[in-house]
Amino acid sequence: MMRKVVVFVDVKSDELCSVIQQQVAKSVAEAEIVFLEGSFACTLNRRGRWMVDSVGTFACFITEKTLDHADVVYAVYYMRLPVLSLTEGRRARVSILETPSSLGVADGGSTIEGRAEAVRRFFAFEPTKSAVIVFEGGDGVGKATQTAYMVKRLGSEGHRVGTIDFPSDIHRYGDLIREILSGKKGGIRDLDPKLFSLLYSLNRFDCLNELRYWMKRGTKVVLDRYYTANYGHQASKLSEDERVDFIRHLELVEVGWFQLPPSDAVIYLDLPPPVALTAMKGDNKREALDIHETANVSYKEDVRRTYMWCCRNMPGWFHVGCCTDEGVRHSREETHELAYGKIKHCISKA
Structure with missing residues (x-):
């Protein structure tokens, strides 16, 4: 408020x-x-x-x-x-x-x-309905690509669109987060998920003015990760009986205390970890893989299970499979159409 x-x-x-x-x-x-x-x-x-x-x-x-x-x-x-x-x-x-x-x-x-x-x-702020649309998923699934596709699609339809890639390097603690992700402060299991999640939260809090202005303008905000990323990447480091309470705590911190705009739709892009790793290794645009991207398969499966739990139990979460049952990856355009179909309900101009 x-x-x-x-x-x-x-x-x-x-x-x-x-x-x-x-x-x-x-x-x-x-x-x-x-x-x-x-x-x-x-x-x-x-x-x-x-x-x-x-x-x-x-x-x-x-x-x-x-x-x-x-x-x-x-x-x-x-x-x-x-x-x-x-x-x-x-x-x-x-x-x-x-x-x-x-x-x-x-x-x-x-x-x-x-x-x-x-x-x-x-x-004179716009009466049109704003919306926060988030792409989540494990590393290498194509979140940045699908964010770009959605921004372009909504813009072509006449919507006012804003976008941010989290963690944001230009906002507070962005450089520190990147340094930690590089592995200089320890491996994936060496980092306290409660402390690390707070750094991500403070990075997003530094965007509050920007996000609030977009919401008052009736903007469709398309985000590559949001506070929901902590659910998968940080809560998954805890035991299963601790995860649900921690997810609730994470939402309380960012939406309740920091008053970040809540997500209207979270699209979980699901790709088996071995397929995602192959995609990352073949991506020439990546300068280096971070500690999440190079983590072992068991950690990535924990992340995937946590995200799947969110899709089953949390309102506004949508599962989008990025490959066939045989492991053949969908094209970018096919994945975009699947994602767009999930969020059509929350992008009305009225």
């Missing part, structure tokens, strides 16, 4: 400032407008980063600067805050950077009236 809006503002026009204040007041009961004092980074550091990291707070930045300016680059690429650039004439390729053009303003924001309209539309 969004309880507070914090808007960082860097505009010269008193009229625009007035429009911003009016629109913010309409969006939520508790709001704070922070006018820049120097650069965006200096203002944020002066006021305290906790302003944008707090659970229940939606933070954004409205400016007359463009993506060529350091303030906008810092807000979008480092802080990952939604930004409205009132003078950016191009349609931004970054999903959290809005412009008058991306918001459908007729004059592209070339007039004060057009910029005021862009501000109104920025805060």
